Amino acid sequence: MEQELRISQRAKQYPASGIRKMFDLAAQYPEAIKLTVGEPNFDTPQYIKDAAKRALDEGQTHYAPNAGTTELREAVAAKYRKQYWEGYTKDHVIITVGAMEGLFLAMMTLLDPGDEILVPDPCFPNYYGQASSIGARAVPVPTYEEYDYRIQAADIEKAVTPRTRAILLNSPCNPTGAVLTKEDILAIAKVAKTHDLWVLTDEPYDAIVYDGIQPYSMAQVPEMQDRVMVLNSFSKSYAMTGWRIGYLVAPEPGYIKKMAQLQEGVASCVSTFTQAAAVEALKSTACVDQMVADYTRRRDILVDGLNAIPGITCKKSAGSFYAFPNIKAFGKTSQAFAEELLENAGVVTVPGSAFGDMGEGYLRLVFANSDENLKEAVRRIADYVARAYPGIK
The missing domain is CATH 3.90.1150.10 (Aspartate Aminotransferase, domain 1)
Incomplete structure (x- = not known):
């Protein structure tokens, strides 16, 4: 029975x-x-695999700090100092089990049960599950083919309620391939400022763009830097989906300290030799x-x-x-x-x-x-x- x-x-x-x-x-x-x-059909580049092998041979098989190794956090911070904001340091970075865990930690840190986070529709369906798992609610905001599926500030404004705490952006987008323009981002920034909202910007495809397009991130808007968290991973750009390594960049080290505490109860840490390989990955594009x-x-x-x-x-x-x-x-x-x-x-x-x-x-x-x-x-x-x-x- x-x-x-x-x-x-x-x-x-x-x-x-x-x-x-x-x-x-x-x-x-x-x-x-x-x-x-939804993954590259390429193998992980050899120089990255070689770095992992060296790390294994060197005995990098023990626990890493909850927030990640100093070397990788510094490498990620250097990337974003150059691209987004000169104020980022290693203390603004936590290494996660893919960008998905970073999103989970961000939601756990910022949202309470009953809170709402706005997401583009259509979107990566795990966004709904992530919010649901902490008792929050992902609220869909429609995107339209006539705007090349780019989420519009006016539609975000219509979806805001007293329970709204954050906006989740995904550019380039899964599943539509949409890339938000600078004008889109600046308009959305005004809505976020008006309603005192966080912006979580999920950017695992940021290097995979075409026809000379240059993605523009909410983290590049100076007046938004105190309310933006960037999520990214090595999965798509470096063909490292099976390695399960990503990161989150926050505006203040205090958020990273709290997420590192949460990390202890979720995954403890990301494997040490994987982080060594990721450091090597960032050395070349x-x-x-x-x-x-x-x-x-x-x-x-x-x-x-x-x-x-x-x-x-x-x-x-x-x-x-x-x-x-x-x-x-x-x-x-x-x-x-x-x-x-x-x-x-x-x-x-x-x-x-x-x-x-x-x-x-x-x-x-x-x-x-x-x-x-x-x-x-x-x-x-x-x-x-x-x-x-x-x-x-």
């Missing part, structure tokens, strides 16, 4: 992943081309530049190919490695159309609805894949649409 699970209400209410649903369905189609996994060159070519293969298929329109992603095509012309839900492509075309995509209500009518496809797979995926989708929807425009 199977015993009933005694699960807490908070665990029961944790939102299910629409992305995982497609993974589970795809397992039944081993020959399908999977354009779902040559590998990042090469990956972005490859992503640029692959973005064009996928997006140009999709736009040549009747019924599909797709804006060219400004950043990240995601395409977010509009499939509303087919008159199907994004879940239904994604399942059609899986079953009949052998291509695995993620329905836009997995990322929020505003994602309905769209799909997310990852172009961090080989040129050959992307070309074959486009061919399969085109063939299926021609067969199943011969009259579509």
